[in-house]
Amino acid sequence: MIRGCGRLLTMRTAHRVETVRAAEAALMTRLPEGALMQRAAAGLAAACFSLLGKGRVYGARVVLLVGSGDNGGDALYAGARLARRGAGVTAVLLGDRAHEGGLAALRAAGGRVEADDPFAPLATADLVLDGITGIGGRGGLRPDAVPVARAARGSDAVVVAVDLPSGVDADTGEVTGEALRADVTVTFGTYKPGLLVDPARSYAGALRLVDIGLGDELPGVPDLEALQHQDVARLLPVPGAESDKYRRGVVGVVAGSARYPGAAVLAVEGALRGGAGAVRYVGGAADAVIAAHPETLVHPGPPDRAGRVQAWVVGPGLGDEPGVAEVLASDVPVLVDADGLRGLDPALVRARSAPTVLTPHAGEAAALLDATREEVEAGRLAAVRELAGRYGATVLLKGSTTLVCGAGAAGAVRVNPTGTGWLATAGSGDVLSGLAGSLLAAGLRPVDAASCAAYLHGLAARRASEGRGPVTAGEVAGTLGEAWRDVRAGE
Template identity: 85%
Template sequence: MRTAYRVETVRAAEAELMARLPEGALMQRAAAGLAAACRTLLPRVYGARVVLLVGSGDNGGDALYAGARLARRGAGVAAVLLGARAHEGGLAALRAAGGRVVGEHDDPYEVLAVADLVLDGITGIGGRGGLRPDAVPVARAARGSDAVVVAVDLPSGVDADTGEVTGEALRADATVTFGTYKPGLLVDPAREYAGALRLVDIGLGASLPSVPELEALQHEDLARMLPVPGAESDKYRRGVVGLVAGSARYPGAAVLAVEGALRGGAGAVRYVGPAGDAVIAARPETLVHAGPPAKAGRVQAWVVGPGLGDGPGVPEVLATDVPVLVDADGLRDLSPEAVRARGAATLLTPHAGEAAALLGVSREEVEAGRLAAVRALAARFGATVLLKGSTTLVCGAGGTGPVRVNPTGTSWLATAGSGDVLSGLAGSLLAAGLPAPDAASAAAYLHGLAARRAARGAPVSAGDVAAALPGAWRDVTGG
C-alpha cells in the first residue's frame, strides 16, 4: 500500500531522523537517490546537458548535490539560481565537480533551450500559492524545451498537502520524492503535474506515524479484501444486493447497475423498479420485483438512485437496517439528518457536481480541493463518501482517518453509465460483507482496472467496462 503524509508530519520525521545522523547525511541520501533516478532518464550521462533550477530551500540543495554527482560522471551541469540564497554546501559541491552557475551575464534561456534534463528544485514541500513571478518565465522555458523535467520531491507551485494548484506550476515528466509520498502527488489537480513517480527511501519509515493522511491500495491489498465463497456457500450466504434504480426514461441505468452488481461478489441481485422488463431481457438471473423495496425480499445491502429520476425509493431504503449506497438521483435533496439517523452504514458516491450541491459550494471549488471536499462530505453526513472524478477518493464516515485514493482508471471512463456500473459493483461488495470504506475502495479499484483492460487506448462504453470486471478481478487475485 502506498501511503502519503502531510508536510508537518514529514518535517517532524525528518527532524527526528536528522538528530540521529551526521549533519547533512539526510540531504546526501536524497541527492544520491535523485541522481540515480536522473541517470535512468538520460540515454547516457557523459556529455548530457543538465540544468538545475535552484531555489532557496532544501530542494535546491538536493538539486545541487545531485547535479554534482551527475557532473562527476561527465554531464555538463549548469545551475540557474532563482532564490535569494542558495545552499552553500551544494553550490560548493557543484563547482568542485566541474558544474557551473549561470551568472548575471549568462542567458538562462539559452542554457534551457539545449538542455537534455532539467531538475526542478525551485520550491519545496512548504511552497504555497504557485510560483513566484520571477520564476514563471524560467519555468515556462523549461517546459517549452525538449528536456525531460524532473521535479525534486514535488513539482514547484503545487500544494503538497491538498493537491491544489492555485497559481502557475511547473509540470514535470517525473517526480522523485523522498521518504514518503505527499498527498499532492496522488490527488488531482496536482497529480497531473507530477508525471511518473519514484519514491527514494531515505530512512523515514520508523519515524512516521502508523496512520497516514492518504492511502493508495495495490493488488495485494485488494486481494485480501475481496470475498471468496467457501465450500458451504450458497447464493444467500454470499449476500443479496437490492437495487432501486432506473425509470421509464432511464431503463439503461438499471441494466448497467445490475451488470455491475452481478460481477461484485454477492450471491444474488434483487431489482426493484419500473425497468424490470429491460433488466430481465439483459440479465435473466436477476430477481425482479415491482416494489416497494420492503416487499422485495431480504437483502444484505441496498443501492438506490441510478437513473431513478423522480421515482420513489430513497426514504424507504434509508429506513432499512442494512448498508445502503446512494448514488446519482438519490443524492438530490438528501438530508444529512436522515443519513445520520441510520444505524447501518451509508455510502454516498457523488461526482464533483453532486458533491458541490450537497456542500452548497461551486463545482470548481470541489474540483480544486478534492481532498477537503470528500472529508467535508463525510463529516457532514456521517457517511462513507466515494468522490468520483479524475482522482477518485474514499473517506470513512465522520471525515477523519486516512483518505483512500484510487490509483487505477483511465480518462476513457468519462462515459455515460460508467457510474451506474460502479454503484452496482460497490453495492454487491457491501452485500458480500465488506465494510463501506473497503467496498468503495475495492469497487473503484476494480472499476478503474476493468476500464483500462477494456479501453487499451480506445473509447469504451459502460457495458465494456462491466464485461471486463471478471478479468480485472482475476488480475488482482491471480485467478
Template identity: 85%
Template sequence: MRNAHRVETVRAAEAALMARLPEGALMQRAAAGLAAACCSLLGRVYGARVVLLVGSGDNGGDTLYAGARLARRGAGVTAVPLGARVHEAGLAALRAAGGRVSDDPFEALAAADLVLDGITGIGGRGGLRPEAVPVARAARGSDAVVVAVDLPSGIDADTGEVSGEALRADATVTFGTYKPGLLIDPAREYAGAVRLVDIGLGATLPSVPDMEALQHEDVARLLPVPFASSDKYRRGVVGVVAGSARYPGAAVLAVAGALRGGAGAVRYVGPATDAVLARFPETLVHPGPPEKAGRVQAWVAGPGLGDEPGVAEVLASDVPVLLDADGLRDLSPEAVRGRAAPTLLTPHAGEAAALLGVERAEVEAHRLWAVRELTARFGATVLLKGSTTLVADPDGAPVRANPTGTPWLATAGSGDVLSGLAGSLLAAGLPARDAASAAAYLHGLAARLTSATATPVTATDVAATLPRAWSDVTTV
C-alpha cells in the same frame, strides 16, 4: 499500500532522523536517489546536458548535490539560482564536480536534455513566484525531460491544490514518503510518473498515514472469496433500486456492476424489469416497494431513478445503503445521520457541489476538502468520483486516493456500473470504506484494460471487463 504524509508530519520525521545521523547525511541520501533516477531517465549520462532550477533551502540543496553526482559522471550541468539564497555547500559541491552557474536560464534550457525542478519544496504555497514563471514555462516548452525534486514546484503538497502557476513534470522523485498532493488532482497531473526514494524515514513516521492509495495486493486481501459451504444467500444479496421510463439503461448498468461484485445474487426493484431481464436473466426482480422485495444485505439506490420512489424506503432499512445519482438529490444530513447501518454516498463533482452548496469548480479545485466536508456533514462514507476518486470515512481513517482509472471513464453510465459494483461488495460483507475503495480500484483497472485494446470505452465495456480486472488483482 502507498502511504502519504502531510508536510508537518514529514518535517517532524526528518528532524527526528537527522538528530541520529551525521550532519548532511539525509540530504546526501536524497541526492543519491535523485541522481540515480535521473541516470535511468537519461540512459547515457556522459555528455548529457542537465539544467538545475535551484530555489532556496534544502530542496535546492538536494538538487545541487544530485547535479554534482551527474557532473562527476560526465554530464554537463548548469545551475540556475532562482531563490533569494542558494545552498552554499551544495553549490560548492557542484562547482568542485565541474558544474557551472548561469544567471541566464533560457540559453541553457534551450539545449537541455534534462531539467531538475528544485525551485520550491514541500513547504511551497500559492503557485510559483512571478519571477520564476517565465523560467518554468521555458523549461516546459523545451525538449528536455523535466524531473520534479520531491514534488512539482507550485503545487500544494498537503491538498493537491494548484492555486497559481506550477511546473508540470514528466517525472517526480519524492523522498521518504508520498505527499498527499502527489495522489490528488489537479496536482497529480503535474507530477508525471512518481518514484519514491527511501531515505530511512520509515522508523520515524507515524504508523497511520494521512492518506493512502491501495495497490493490487491490498485489494486482493479485501475481495470476498466463497467457501465450499457458501450458497447464493450466504454470499450476500444486493438490492438495486434504479432506472425509470426515461433511463432504463441505468438500471441495466447498475445490475451489470452488481453481478460482478462478489455478492451471491442481485435483486432488482424498479420499472426497468424487462430491460434488466433481457440483458441479465439471472437477476431476481420485484416491482416494489423495496421493503416487499425480499431480504437483502445491502441496497443501491439512485442511478437513473428520476422521480421514482425508493430512496426513503431503503434509508429506512437496517442494512448498508449506497446512494448515487438521483438518490443524492435533495438529500439531507438528517436522513443519513439517523441510520444505524452504514451509508455510502458516491457523488461526482456536480452532485457534491449541490450537497455542499458550492460551485462545481470549488469541488474540483479542492477535492480533499470536499470529500472530508461531505463526510463530516453527513456522517457517511463518501466516494467522490472524478479524475482522482477519493474515499473518506467518518471514523477518521486516512482518506484513500484511487490510483487506477483513465480519462476514457468519463462516459455516460460508468458511475452506474461503479455503484452496482460497490453495493455488491457491501452486500458481500465489506465495510463501506473498503467496498468503496476496492470498487473504485477494480472499476478503474477495468477501464484501463479495456482502453488498452479498444477506444473509445463505454460503460458496458467496463462492466464486461470487471472479471478480467478481478482476476488481474487476485492472480499472483
C-alpha cells in the same frame, strides 16, 4: 463464508508536510549533519542516471533550477554527482539565496552557475532538475520564476521535479497559480498527498520514491493511501465450499425508471459481477432488467417487501420515483448514487444505525456542499473530507482522481490508482454503484467496498479500452470479471 479481509501491507501511502517535517527532524537527531540531504541527493542523482541512460551521462547537459530551500540544496548536491560523472551541469539560481554547501559541492565538481542569461542553458539542456520550491511552497511560482519555468517546459529536456513539482500544493493537490509540469517526480521518504490527487497529480508525471530512512518515524496511519493489486486481492470476497447464494450476500437495487431503464440494467449488471450471491431489483425498469439479466430477482416494491438483502443500492436513473427514504429506513448498509443524492438530508443519513456510502461526482458533490463544481474539482481532498464529516457517511468522490473517505472523515483517505479518461462515459457510474453495493452485501467494510469497487472498475475500463480507445459502460461491466481475475493473479 467469505474470506478476504487481511492486513494491508503493499499500499502506497502519503503524508502531509507537517508529518514529514517531524519525521525528518526526529531522524536527523540520530544522523550526522547533512546526512539526510545526501541520501536524498544520492537517490535523485541515481534516478537522473537512469533517465539519461547508460553511457549517456558523460557529456549530457543538465540544468538545475535552484530555489532557496532544501529542494534547491538536493538539486545542487545531485548536480555535483552528475558533474563528477562527466555531465555538463549549470545552476540557475532563482531564490534570494542558495544552499551554500550544495553550491560549493557543485563548483568543486566542475559545475557552473549561470549569472547572466538563465534561458541560454535551457535551450540545449537534456535534463532539467526542478528545485525551485519545496513541499512547503504555497500559491504557485513566484513571478520571477515563471518565465524560466515556462522555458524549461518548452525545451526538449526531460524535466525532473525534486520531491514535488514547483507551484503545486503538497498537502491538498491544489494548483492555485503557475506550476512547472514534470515528466518525472523523484520524491523522498514518503509520497505527498498532492502527488496522488488531481489537479497536482497531472503535474507530477511518473513517480519515483527514494527511501531516506523515514519509515520508523512516520505514523502508522497515513493521510492518504492507494491500494495495489495485492491489497485488493486480500479484500475481495471468495466463496467457500459451504457457501450458497444467500450466504454470499444479496444486494438490493432500487434504480431506473420509464425514462432511464438503462441505468437499472447497468447497476444490476455491476452488482451481478460484484461477487454477491443474488440481486433483487425494485423499480420501474423491471422488463428491461429481466430481458438483460434473467437471473435477477424482481419485485414490484416497495423495497421493504422485496425480501431480505444485506445491502441496498439506490438512485441510478431513479428520476422522481420513490425509494430513497424507504431504503434509508432499513437497517442494512445503503449506497446512494445519482438521483438519490438530490436534496439528501444530512440528518437523515446521520440518524441511520447502519453504514451509508455516498458516490457523487463533482457536480453532485458541489450541490451537497453548496459549492461550485470548479471549487470541488480544485480541492478534491477538502471536498471529500467535508462530505464525509457532514453526512457521517463513507464518501466515494468520482472523477479524474477518485477518492474514498471514511464516515466522519476518520482515518486515511484512499485514492484510486486505476482508471482511464475513457471511463468518463454515460452509465459508468451506474456500473460502479452496483459493483460497490455487491461488495457491501458480501460483508466488506464500507471503505473497503468503495475502494475495491473503484479499483476494479478502473482496471476493467483500462482493459476494455486497451488498444481500441472509446468504450461503453456495458463494455466496462463486461470486463469486470477479467479485472477481478487479474487482481487475484497479481497481474
